[in-house]
Amino acid sequence: MSFVPRKALAMTEEALITCFHVSRAPVRQALKELGDEGYEYIALPERLLARKPASLGWNESAGLPLAGLTAYQVLTRLGLKAGETVLIHGGAGGVGSLGIQIAVALGAKVIATASEKNHDFLRSLGAEPVSYGEGLAARVRALRPQGVDVVADFAGGNLDATLAVLADGGRHASIADSDVEQHGGTWMWVNPVGAELQELADLVDEHGIRVEVARTFPLPQAADAFLLNMDGHTRGKIVVTVDDVA
């Protein structure tokens, strides 16, 4: 299968998508054996794989595994249920934009943070937008005076606001701030489980979840893709294409 040295990819021939993380033993071992300069073919364990959602093109599918599975695992591990309210920090990013749609698909009400230029985008995904920064907790309390049931932090640096808006018995987790562990929260890393990626792919097809692709770059311009990503304000995902397969 074609391989790009990143954490998420879509494979064109096998009609599968997969997600992996270099810190996980099988892939780390593979990288060690093959070197880390990038290569065209690699064998991966079947347990990492899932079918590509029929409703997404290849570029969108390439943007799904890492960001989508991260959001899916956080929201399902927090036990988000239909009718509950969740606050998502970082709603316009790759993880957050998928997290909003997954939470909506699970039947939750969603409040999400972004800068004002992204508020219409958040609304289009099904969330009530709020601006991050000073006064965030008060803005969330204005929308939900009794507090929120769940907080999913997909941005980092929001612990005070998280604790200030959680309802009694509320649950919270972060993928970008390990300090949550000292405050009753869960610090999470995505785990490349193919079966869960398949659940997510099915949810995508069932609920018309979309992957916002901010921009695509051909592989020779991958460095520009990294530079753009470093500004911290990407809406959705940046995708690097190997061939024109979208």
Ligand SMILES: NC(=O)c1ccc[n+]([C@@H]2O[C@H](COP(=O)([O-])OP(=O)(O)OC[C@H]3O[C@@H](n4cnc5c(N)ncnc54)[C@H](OP(=O)(O)O)[C@@H]3O)[C@@H](O)[C@H]2O)c1
């Ligand atoms: N633990 C894990 O397994 C795991 C997995 C994936 C990612 N991560 C981490 O999770 C974070 C998010 O990843 P990502 O891929 O979604 O990043 P991303 O797509 O690069 O995030 C960019 C978005 O962040 C928003 N943003 C910037 N500062 C913010 C703030 N203070 N509050 C709320 N939103 C803010 C921006 O919105 P505006 O333009 O509107 O400001 C932009 O849309 C990163 O730190 C990443 O390293 C962890």
